[in-house]
Amino acid sequence: MKTALLLLLFCLSEAAADDIRWEVKALFQRFKSQLEGQHADMASRLSASETKMEELVVEMQKHKAAMNLEITQLKGEVKGLKQLKADKSCPSGWTEFGDSCYYTAMTEGESWQRSREYCRNQGADLVVINSREEQDFIDGIVGDNRLWIGLTDSEKEGTWKWVDGTPLTTPTYWGGAQPDGGDGGAGGEDCAVFETAQWHDYPCGVASYWICEIVC
Numbered sequence: 736m737k738t739a740l741l742l743l744l745f746c747l748s749e750a751a752a753d754d755i756r757w758e759v760k761a762l763f764q765r766f767k768s769q770l771e772g773q774h775a776d777m778a779s780r781l782s783a784s785e786t787k788m789e790e791l792v793v794e795m796q797k798h799k800a801a802m803n804l805e806i807t808q809l810k811g812e813v814k815g816l817k818q819l820k821a822d823k824s825c826p827s828g829w830t831e832f833g834d835s836c837y838y839t840a841m842t843e844g845e846s847w848q849r850s851r852e853y854c855r856n857q858g859a860d861l862v863v864i865n866s867r868e869e870q871d872f873i874d875g876i877v878g879d880n881r882l883w884i885g886l887t888d889s890e891k892e893g894t895w896k897w898v899d900g901t902p903l904t905t906p907t908y909w910g911g912a913q914p915d916g917g918d919g920g921a922g923g924e925d926c927a928v929f930e931t932a933q934w935h936d937y938p939c940g941v942a943s944y945w946i947c948e949i950v951c
């Protein structure tokens with residue numbers, strides 16, 4: 736009897752052990768499945784991140800290439816502009832202002848016509864004053880001297896024109912009652928000089944200094 740009881744207890748404990756082993760095994764499988772699922776999710780996210788990073792790297796390389804190209808083009812433009820400026824710089828002895836170069840001849844006086852011929856032989860002409868700024872600039876470089884400018888009414892008395900063919904419009908800087916036609920003898924006063932920051936009509940044959948302008 737006692738042996739049978741022991742045998743029964745042994746069988747029961749074996750069955751319980753089997754149940755426990757089964758439950759542990761099932762638990763382990765569930766845990767393993769969860770881990771595998773999480774790993775797959777992380778791997779997927781990692782792969783997506785890597786793809787995104789690769790795309791960003793490609794995009795950055797494109798931007799870098801575009802910027803390098805732009806820098807190269809800008810360097811070329813700067814070089815071209817420097818060359819252009821060098822090409823446009825004024826001849827030796829001439830003064831640059833705005834887009835023009837100026838030469839003041841203040842050693843020996845000449846008639847208006849001969850002064851103009853001198854300028855034209857230099858690839859220039861007597862100055863045409865187009866603005867207050869240019870007027871002030873010339874005033875600053877001529878001092879108290881009297882210089883021919885490229886203004887005349889020799890074609891038609893009273894109708895003043897610049898040597899570039901443009902009519903005299905505003906602004907004008909005639910002094911006092913100028914132009915007054917004066918009593919300049921033969922031919923009257925058909926040419927203009929720059930004197931003490933103002934314009935005066937003078938006989939064209941009078942010897943005066945002059946100022947040439949090259950418009951670049």
Ligand code: CA
Binds near residue numbers: 835863865869948
């Ligand atoms: Ca001018």
